[in-house]
Amino acid sequence: MSDDHNGPLLGGCLCGAVRYEIGVEPKTTAHCYCKDCRKASGTGHCTHVVVQEEGFSISGEVAAYDRPADSGNVVRRHFCPKCGSAIYSMNSGMTGPVFVRASSLDDPNAVTPRASVYASRAPKWDPIDPSLPAFAEMPTQAEREAMTAKG
Ligand SMILES: [Zn+2]
C-alpha cells in the first residue's frame, strides 16, 4: 500500500459528536456506485476506506441501519443520530474489515481510491474516474486479490 500519510487518520461527523481514529494502514479505498450507497450517500456514490476492525477506534454514539445486500449478507450502516452523517459500515459476511466513509475524514486527501465497484449503476451525472479499474458489479475474490497485489 502506498497511501501517503503520517500518523493515524482522523475523522468524524458534521456536528462533532462522533469522532474516530484509524491507527492502521488502510487495506484499500474504493468508490461504490451501488444503489444502496447512492441512496445512503446523498450523492452519486460512497467512497469506502477499508480498514481492519482492530485499527478503528470510535467515540460518541452512533445509530445503525441494517439492510441486506445483493450477496444476501447484511450491511450495517452506522451514522451520527444527531446530524445524520454517515460514518462507517460493516458486512455480516466479512469479519474484520470496517468500511469507513472517506467523506467523514478530516483530510479526505489522506487516502487514494484504487477502484470503482458497481460501476454499471453510476448515474450519468456522477462520472466514473477513467484512471481507475472499474468493475461493473462487485469484483470477484480473484479480481480483488489481483488489484491488492498491484498496490
Ligand atoms: Zn454528528
Ligand SMILES: [Zn+2]
Ligand atoms: Zn455500495
